[in-house]
Amino acid sequence: MGPRGGRRARAAARRPREEGAHALRRHHRGEIELVTRNKLRLAIVGAGPAGIYAADILLKAERNFDVSIDLFDHLPAPYGLVRYGVAPDHPRIKGIITALRDVLDRGDIRIFGNVRFGTDLTLDDLKRHYNAVIFATGAVKDADLNIPGIELEGSYGAAEFVSWFDGHPDVPRTWPLEAKEVAVIGNGNVALDVSRMLAKHAEDLMVTEIPDNVAEILKASPVTDVHVFGRRGPTSVKFTPLELRELGELRDVDMIVSDEDFDYDDAARAAVSGNKQVFVIDKVLQQWRQREVGQASRRLHLHFFAKPLEIVDDGTGRVGAIRYERTAPDGEGGVVGTGEIRELPIQAIYRAVGYFGSPLPGVPFDTKFGVIPNHEGQVMVHDEETGDARQVYGVYCTGWIKRGPVGLIGHTKSDAMETVRHLINDLGNWWNPESPDEESIVELLDERGIRWTDLDGWHRLDEHELALGSAEGRARIKVVPRDEMVDISRGEA
Known part of the structure; x- marks a missing residue:
């Protein structure tokens, strides 16, 4: 009682x-x-x-x-x-x-x-x-992301994954964590939660309330690289500073950011100087730019100015790559497409573009x-x-x-x-x-x-x-x- x-x-x-x-x-x-x-x-x-x-x-x-x-x-x-x-x-x-x-x-x-x-x-x-x-x-439920290939095997909604690792009774007790390279689409806190759970070593989660079935599957995950994609720049993310800072504290995980994403325009600079939350986020990201990387067994990559265009079939009906367009600041806080198309090999993708x-x-x-x-x-x-x-x-x-x-x-x-x-x-x-x-x-x-x-x-x-x-x-x-x-x-x- x-x-x-x-x-x-x-x-x-x-x-x-x-x-x-x-x-x-x-x-x-x-x-x-x-x-x-x-x-x-x-x-x-x-x-x-x-x-x-x-x-x-x-x-x-x-x-x-x-x-x-x-x-x-x-x-x-x-x-x-x-x-x-x-x-x-x-x-x-x-x-x-x-x-x-x-x-x-x-x-x-x-x-x-x-x-x-x-x-x-x-x-x-x-x-x-x-x-x-x-x-x-x-x-x-997960909001839809209407791009070609999103229905391929190996493509998941973030809400489904969160429900699984939180032990929701109405989702399957197993999860196919088989990919070495994973993409997460979204620049909000749910995207960070998903990315952190994918990149974090399961041993570091054992002090939490994580269900036993989840812990066992995470321990066997072969992941080496988690790539997070956002179509806007670093000063336009929806992360909260606390969530972002925690991401950089993961054991044996390198934080990878690209210098090309930090060529700020006037609107971005104004956001940093005029908004305390943006200022803190920028400070965290700038610190990551100075870190030495290359020694960790896992890497978490943040790709800004990257608009997903298509999930590429590997020839067997499974996720094989993500194709995205490089964007650029439009001078007013938004972005425009540059026409530069890039492709990155992945074997799984999680869309964290909102709930519905x-x-x-x-x-x-x-x-x-x-x-x-x-x-x-x-x-x-x-x-x-x-x-x-x-x-x-x-x-x-x-x-x-x-x-x-x-x-x-x-x-x-x-x-x-x-x-x-x-x-x-x-x-x-x-x-x-x-x-x-x-x-x-x-x-x-x-x-x-x-x-x-x-x-x-x-x-x-x-x-x-x-x-x-x-x-x-x-x-x-x-x-x-x-x-x-x-x-x-x-x-x-």
């Missing part, structure tokens, strides 16, 4: 509470009188930072009604991309879990893990049991941008009769599924504040649930045979993983198979 009040939280979750948050009564004059009761029943779909922040902000917000929040996630464990989207050698970033845990462990938010929205639970179900829903499902949201059954979705169409978190739908956008009452969104996969984890707080403000102000347009009592959703999931997990279950799984790690002198060893996670969480292992 887990500590930190989990047992009390579960007991509280089982107690029926008074129904409803409000009722509407329409007068003969067409006016609406709001008869307010004292509770909002809110469902939040997605138990990552965005969903947890939204719950916390609402509970702390100034309001004239009580709140009862149920947090749903398709995974048996909470924390979303903090658990499954951040490299295991980033304990400082993963430290945000401590703050998220503090929110959950207060016991005023219920968690239902291992519940898939759209199959186990539908939008109609939520309308029957809640006054409103906030979708905080993030963006977990996934549609949710019954919820409007923008297929172009991979988000739920919204106005400051209020979900909108195109009205075919008027041609205008209208609000979908009772449905809200926050985080990456709201604004797209940009910004750091901390930005989800401001997202959540905006969404929660509208949720509170929209009180007159909430749903009128038929069965708002808290026990009804538990009964529904049980009737459907859903093996859902709760906060106590997360505590059990957390303690189990910590114990596995402690036995081997490591921080944690993740349990990867979904069924095993659920069995441990439910006390059925």
Whole structure:
């Protein structure tokens, strides 16, 4: 049985509470009188930072009604991309879990893990049991890179690779690390995470929570060279200074940069002098230019002003090379093509050009941008009769599924504040649930045979993983198979 009040939280979750948050009564004059009761029943779909922040902000917000929040996630464990989207050698970033845990462990938010929205639970179900829903499902798929050859064998999405080395239960437990020369396309932090995990010696990861199956495959990797490609120059990268600096601290890995990439124009020089983050990044890169190289067993190459054009087939349907165009500054902070085409032999490629949201059954979705169409978190739908956008009452969104996969984890707080403000102000347009009592959703999931997990279950799984790690002198060893996670969480292992 887990500590930190989990047992009390579960007991509280089982107690029926008074129904409803409000009722509407329409007068003969067409006016609406709001008869307010004292509770909002809110469902939040997605138990990552965005969903947890939204719950916390609402509970702390100034309001004239009580709140009862149920947090749903398709995974048996909470924390979303903090658990499954951040490299295991980033304990400082993963430290945000401590703050998220503090929110959950207060016991005023219920968690239902291992519940898939759209199959186990539908939008109609939520309308029957809640006054409103906030979708905080993030963006977990790789954005497309439309160049010839991207479909060849040996071509992968960065998100898939990150999910694998983070022990996501829904991806294969094996990974074909067979290439000596690898390309990573992208100049953001995900590209650095992928590049670092490819270049880093597996022995240096053993102090982290890396799953055993991942460690064994990384140990056998034959990689010697990792090439990172960005179409713009060094002063236009999306890396954060901390991520970049950590890259240069890898043991037995040479950092290779080319002098030709540092012939700055006026716009680049202005960026260095006028932006502290760019200044630090430039300082790190300039230091790497002065390093002696040639003694390490692995090399990490940064190619700037390099626009990927094509992934070349080796003749067997596999990745054989990357063909790219050399670009040049356009004088305004952008780049233009030079017509100079280069080719570099590789045997695998990872695209780290961004994440993309996934549609949710019954919820409007923008297929172009991979988000739920919204106005400051209020979900909108195109009205075919008027041609205008209208609000979908009772449905809200926050985080990456709201604004797209940009910004750091901390930005989800401001997202959540905006969404929660509208949720509170929209009180007159909430749903009128038929069965708002808290026990009804538990009964529904049980009737459907859903093996859902709760906060106590997360505590059990957390303690189990910590114990596995402690036995081997490591921080944690993740349990990867979904069924095993659920069995441990439910006390059925």
